[in-house]
Amino acid sequence: MGHWLIDTxxxxxIIVFVVGFSTLGAYVYMLRWIQTAAPEPAPESAESAIxxxxxxx
Amino acid sequence: MDIAYRESKLEQTVLEPLRxxxxxxxxxxxxLGIVFAxxxxxxxxxxxxxxxxxxxGRPIYWGIYLTxxxxxxxxxxAGTLISAILRxxxxxxxxxxxxxAEAITFFALILGLLxxxxxxxxxxxxYYPFIWGRFQSPFLWDFTCIGVYLLSSTLYLYLxxxxxxxxxxxxxxxxxxxxxxxxxxxxFGWHGGHEQHRRLEKAIGIMAILIIPIAVSVHTVVSWxxxxxxxxxxxxxxxxxxxxxxxxxxxxxxxxxxMTLIRKAWHLEQWIGxxxxxxxxxxxxxxxxxxxxxxxxxxLTTGYGTLVHEAEVLQAKISGEYAPWFWTxxxxxLIVPFAILLWRKGRTxxxxxxxxxxxxxxxxxxxxxxxxxxxxxxxxxxxxxxxAPTITEVAITAGSVAFFAxxxxxxxxxxxxxxxxxxxxxEEIKAIQRKVEELVHQGAV
Numbered sequence: 001m002g003h004w005l006i007d008t009x010x011x012x013x014i015i016v017f018v019v020g021f022s023t024l025g026a027y028v029y030m031l032r033w034i035q036t037a038a039p040e041p042a043p044e045s046a047e048s049a050i051x052x053x054x055x056x057x
Numbered sequence: 058m059d060i061a062y063r064e065s066k067l068e069q070t071v072l073e074p075l076r077x078x079x080x081x082x083x084x085x086x087x088x089l090g091i092v093f094a095x096x097x098x099x100x101x102x103x104x105x106x107x108x109x110x111x112x113x114g115r116p117i118y119w120g121i122y123l124t125x126x127x128x129x130x131x132x133x134x135a136g137t138l139i140s141a142i143l144r145x146x147x148x149x150x151x152x153x154x155x156x157x158a159e160a161i162t163f164f165a166l167i168l169g170l171l172x173x174x175x176x177x178x179x180x181x182x183x184y185y186p187f188i189w190g191r192f193q194s195p196f197l198w199d200f201t202c203i204g205v206y207l208l209s210s211t212l213y214l215y216l217x218x219x220x221x222x223x224x225x226x227x228x229x230x231x232x233x234x235x236x237x238x239x240x241x242x243x244x245f246g247w248h249g250g251h252e253q254h255r256r257l258e259k260a261i262g263i264m265a266i267l268i269i270p271i272a273v274s275v276h277t278v279v280s281w282x283x284x285x286x287x288x289x290x291x292x293x294x295x296x297x298x299x300x301x302x303x304x305x306x307x308x309x310x311x312x313x314x315x316m317t318l319i320r321k322a323w324h325l326e327q328w329i330g331x332x333x334x335x336x337x338x339x340x341x342x343x344x345x346x347x348x349x350x351x352x353x354x355x356x357l358t359t360g361y362g363t364l365v366h367e368a369e370v371l372q373a374k375i376s377g378e379y380a381p382w383f384w385t386x387x388x389x390x391l392i393v394p395f396a397i398l399l400w401r402k403g404r405t406x407x408x409x410x411x412x413x414x415x416x417x418x419x420x421x422x423x424x425x426x427x428x429x430x431x432x433x434x435x436x437x438x439x440x441x442x443x444x445a446p447t448i449t450e451v452a453i454t455a456g457s458v459a460f461f462a463x464x465x466x467x468x469x470x471x472x473x474x475x476x477x478x479x480x481x482x483x484e485e486i487k488a489i490q491r492k493v494e495e496l497v498h499q500g501a502v
Contacts, residue, residue, distance in 0.1 A: 019204075019205060023205050035246055
């Protein structure tokens with residue numbers, strides 16, 4: 001069983017593809033994870049802060 | 058251009074070579090281009106006429122191309138191990154040099170893989186490992202490991218570049234349209250928010266840890282291409298660690314060479330300074346000692362054992378036709394580095410450049426003395442052979458080195474040679490540390 005896995009032409013290529021594409025997939029996922037990080041909320045301007053404070057009062 | 062934004066001195070210096078090109082740069086590229094073209098012409102000639110135009114033949118199946126392959130894969134350990142290990146150990150002095158190291162890794166891997174293609178008598182069959190690969194073959198282990206390493210090194214080069222790419226996207230409105238498009242595309246919507254920075258630093262940290270065992274596995278598997286055969290002085294258990302140590306050694310040396318050249322050409326003296334040369338010089342000295350230890354262990358074991366076929370190869374290296382190569386290697390890899398780097402006065406840009414150049418040449422010779430002599434004394438009873446590289450092999454080697462240099466220079470004509478955001482982050486950390494020390498000194502804490 002072990003010999004068949006190692007010696008058959010083409011099986012090695014499948015292993016290479018599996019390892020290669022898994023690695024590539026993981027790295028693409030990592031990049032997407034960074035890309036989709038939420039930006040900082042926009043800072044309130046002084047006027048909108050005063051208006052919000054007035055409405056609350 | 059955002060007129061409210063003012064570039065720091067670091068940014069101005071680092072981005073200056075991207076904005077302006079000196080006539081010296083064109084001259085250097087021109088000379089390298091001629092050498093590269095020479096290599097290409099002779100490579101095409103080799104493809105048309107076959108490998109008979111080289112010095113390769115029965116029983117010397119591997120020669121300069123395999124030497125170059127092992128050499129380039131070896132120096133690819135520069136970026137990974139220097140950048141990754143220094144990042145993991147939080148050595149702050151690494152900040153200005155990590156990008157140069159990571160770029161060396163990336164381009165050295167590409168050049169290393171090309172050497173295999175040049176060595177093929179049937180280059181059109183280069184895709185066969187994708188179809189007919191057998192995992193019994195160390196070549197396929199090599200293919201897998203180098204493939205994963207190439208992917209990992211690409212990401213590890215790219216990730217720390219993203220904030221700088223975004224900075225150039227936003228603040229280099231005076232650059233050509235294709236460049237602005239490139240920076241925009243590669244910065245993939247980077248907005249620099251706190252969460253995004255956190256995720257980026259975490260990803261870089263993960264890659265730094267992952268890439269160390271990948272790099273070690275790559276050069277171990279490269280050594281097994283030799284070690285798994287029954288050739289005299291190849292079939293050795295020490296070959297794996299020996300190759301890894303040699304790779305780190307030659308990688309640091311190559312980093313020194315390129316770091317010094319870029320520092321001079323791009324005027325980065327303020328950021329790549331005495332500390333980098335002092336600490337890396339000590340590391341190079343330690344690696345020289347390690348390399349010497351492994352070489353001594355390998356040759357002592359072989360010499361003491363006196364297996365007939367191995368003794369013949371050993372004799373060829375120590376006192377035979379390969380003796381000039383062997384002893385030159387010892388001088389370049391051990392005597393010269395120790396003579397220069399043992400004293401602090403030697404660990405200057407000029408001193409370390411000379412020592413590093415010596416090591417780079419010495420390590421190429423080391424790869425050659427591993428590959429060629431064993432094949433000239435085959436175990437199967439052939440007469441001793443002589444390997445004489447032809448002008449074709451010399452031209453392709455020179456062309457490969459020129460191509461490596463061209464890729465490296467062009468890369469740093471488009472992207473900054475120093476990681477601006479990381480150096481700025483380091484300076485902020487230093488400023489905070491100085492402030493804390495002041496407060497402690499004043500008795501406030």
